[in-house]
Amino acid sequence: MQSVKESALFRPFAYIDGNWVAADSGEQIDVDNPANGEILGRMPRLGGAETERAIEAAEAALPGWRNHTALERADILMKWYELMLEHKDELAAIMTAEQGKPVKEAAGEIVYAASFMRWFAEEARRIYGDTIPAANTRQRIVVTKQPVGVVGAITPWNFPSSMITRKAAAALAAGCTIVIKPASQTPFSATALAALAEQAGVPRGVFNVVPGKASEIAKAMTDSSVVRKVTFTGSTEVGSSLMANAAQHIQKISLELGGNAPFLVFEDADLDAAVEGAIASKFRNAGQTCVCTNRFLVQSSVINAFSEKLAAAMNSELKVGDGFEDGVNIGPLIDGDAVAKVTDHIKDATDKGAQLLLGGHEHSLGGRFFSPTLISHATPEMKVASEETFGPLAAVFPFETEEEAMRLANDTQFGLASYFYSKDLGRVWRVAEALEYGMVGINTGLISNASAPFGGVKASGLGREGSKYGLDEYLETKYLCIDLGTNEG
Numbered sequence: 001m002q003s004v005k006e007s008a009l010f011r012p013f014a015y016i017d018g019n020w021v022a023a024d025s026g027e028q029i030d031v032d033n034p035a036n037g038e039i040l041g042r043m044p045r046l047g048g049a050e051t052e053r054a055i056e057a058a059e060a061a062l063p064g065w066r067n068h069t070a071l072e073r074a075d076i077l078m079k080w081y082e083l084m085l086e087h088k089d090e091l092a093a094i095m096t097a098e099q100g101k102p103v104k105e106a107a108g109e110i111v112y113a114a115s116f117m118r119w120f121a122e123e124a125r126r127i128y129g130d131t132i133p134a135a136n137t138r139q140r141i142v143v144t145k146q147p148v149g150v151v152g153a154i155t156p157w158n159f160p161s162s163m164i165t166r167k168a169a170a171a172l173a174a175g176c177t178i179v180i181k182p183a184s185q186t187p188f189s190a191t192a193l194a195a196l197a198e199q200a201g202v203p204r205g206v207f208n209v210v211p212g213k214a215s216e217i218a219k220a221m222t223d224s225s226v227v228r229k230v231t232f233t234g235s236t237e238v239g240s241s242l243m244a245n246a247a248q249h250i251q252k253i254s255l256e257l258g259g260n261a262p263f264l265v266f267e268d269a270d271l272d273a274a275v276e277g278a279i280a281s282k283f284r285n286a287g288q289t290c291v292c293t294n295r296f297l298v299q300s301s302v303i304n305a306f307s308e309k310l311a312a313a314m315n316s317e318l319k320v321g322d323g324f325e326d327g328v329n330i331g332p333l334i335d336g337d338a339v340a341k342v343t344d345h346i347k348d349a350t351d352k353g354a355q356l357l358l359g360g361h362e363h364s365l366g367g368r369f370f371s372p373t374l375i376s377h378a379t380p381e382m383k384v385a386s387e388e389t390f391g392p393l394a395a396v397f398p399f400e401t402e403e404e405a406m407r408l409a410n411d412t413q414f415g416l417a418s419y420f421y422s423k424d425l426g427r428v429w430r431v432a433e434a435l436e437y438g439m440v441g442i443n444t445g446l447i448s449n450a451s452a453p454f455g456g457v458k459a460s461g462l463g464r465e466g467s468k469y470g471l472d473e474y475l476e477t478k479y480l481c482i483d484l485g486t487n488e489g
């Protein structure tokens with residue numbers, strides 16, 4: 001396999017107005033491979049001035065892009081979709097090299113990322129309005145939908161491709177133009193998407209990528225009255241700050257933030273199915289996923305059986321290593337801080353009485369590799385109960401009754417994803433309605449797909465991405481009141 005850096009999609013440049021550019025200052029970001037710490041490449045480290053130029057380019061491109069027909073926009077998005085699939089392996093290799101996830105999982109993310117291109121290509125042609133019966137015979141009421149305009153987007157490192165396409169595909173389908181700041185840990189996945197955008201025929205200025213100084217770039221976006229929408233995926237802390245800054249120009253905002261997913265196992269659950277779902281919902285991307293289970297809440301009558309089965313599955317199914325190695329399904333964590341946080345959560349829990357059933361330490365491979373860990377007898381006083389671990393730690397908490405389970409599950413500032421296993425139809429409806437989360441997986445641990453509204457409540461964010469609802473985030477509703485005058489000539 002060719003080296004990642006030999007790929008034509010490996011672009012160590014920012015992308016503004018259809019041009020591949022360096023930073024004005026000449027500064028660069030060292031991007032390393034989390035599996036070995038080696039420098040993969042260097043990306044220009046842009047700041048506010050370059051971001052302002054990107055916003056100007058997006059503004060200049062807006063009239064032309066907005067005036068494309070929906071079919072023309074759809075065709076370009078579909079071409080982009082096809083190119084992503086055609087180059088799936090190259091894109092996956094770039095992602096594994098800069099983010100660390102196993103290459104099969106990276107390829108799966110590329111397919112998922114591309115699915116947003118296809119989904120919103122189809123949705124682009126179904127942006128409907130309304131006619132509403134007027135209160136008098138002279139008037140006609142019409143409701144139309146129009147693109148918000150220039151969009152500023154900031155995305156995280158854990159899903160470096162799909163978090164971009166989940167925004168950009170919807171924005172472009174709606175007729176908007178966009179300036180994207182990717183995470184500094186994973187900028188090459190973003191510029192690879194830009195290279196394919198060019199090939200797909202996305203006009204210059206419509207899609208711009210500005211890697212670099214997060215605070216400066218974000219400030220340029222929220223200080224601009226041209227930017228009419230800010231969309232962010234990342235931590236709740238940063239999202240809250242962006243929301244405050246977006247207020248100065250009343251920018252529309254959508255936020256996909258942190259999570260603390262409960263995974264409930266009731267006494268009537270299919271335990272084998274629950275363990276399968278637990279592995280899927282906990283260890284995807286080595287636990288570095290916003291919808292990863294953070295707390296396993298298990299009814300006491302089945303907690304021993306569930307814990308034993310989960311420990312056996314973790315032992316037999318999870319292999320830690322370099323994401324390019326065959327059979328590996330748990331790659332390295334993104335950086336040293338991530339290793340320290342998992343270590344801290346485990347120590348805090350065991351100091352407060354949790355029992356270590358599996359793992360509990362950094363992996364023998366060293367570096368950023370961490371052993372999948374299972375602890376039991378967890379309690380609400382532990383950090384793992386209230387903080388997002390964002391690593392391969394499964395913590396099992398007991399509960400006695402359904403009411404106690406609901407109280408424990410909802411006892412968090414977050415409200416993104418939740419999961420539960422039960423075969424009792426009445427319980428399924430009671431629990432699904434009582435959970436204070438944007439998304440509920442019922443007898444499944446995998447819920448993410450382009451056709452469904454992805455998003456959370458409370459400290460997990462505002463708005464939805466994907467589905468027909470995801471398009472609304474990039475549209476304004478306009479009301480036309482037409483007076484036909486009298487019919488007396």
Ligand SMILES: NC(=O)c1ccc[n+]([C@@H]2O[C@H](COP(=O)([O-])OP(=O)(O)OC[C@H]3O[C@@H](n4cnc5c(N)ncnc54)[C@H](O)[C@@H]3O)[C@@H](O)[C@H]2O)c1
Nearest residue numbers: 155156157182183214215218234235238256257258259290
């Ligand atoms: N809800 C979702 O869909 C979703 C998806 C992925 C990640 N996340 C959340 O993101 C977090 C992990 O991702 P992360 O570590 O990249 O988050 P992060 O908030 O540190 O960074 C996210 C993005 O914001 C930028 N950023 C950092 N500080 C900033 C600032 N002061 N102003 C403007 N931008 C700034 C980063 O460079 C990056 O591009 C977790 O909490 C995870 O739950 C949520």
Ligand SMILES: O=C[C@H](O)CS(=O)(=O)O
Nearest residue numbers: 158159288289290291448
């Ligand atoms: O980290 C959270 C992302 O949204 C990943 S996914 O959409 O659940 O695949």
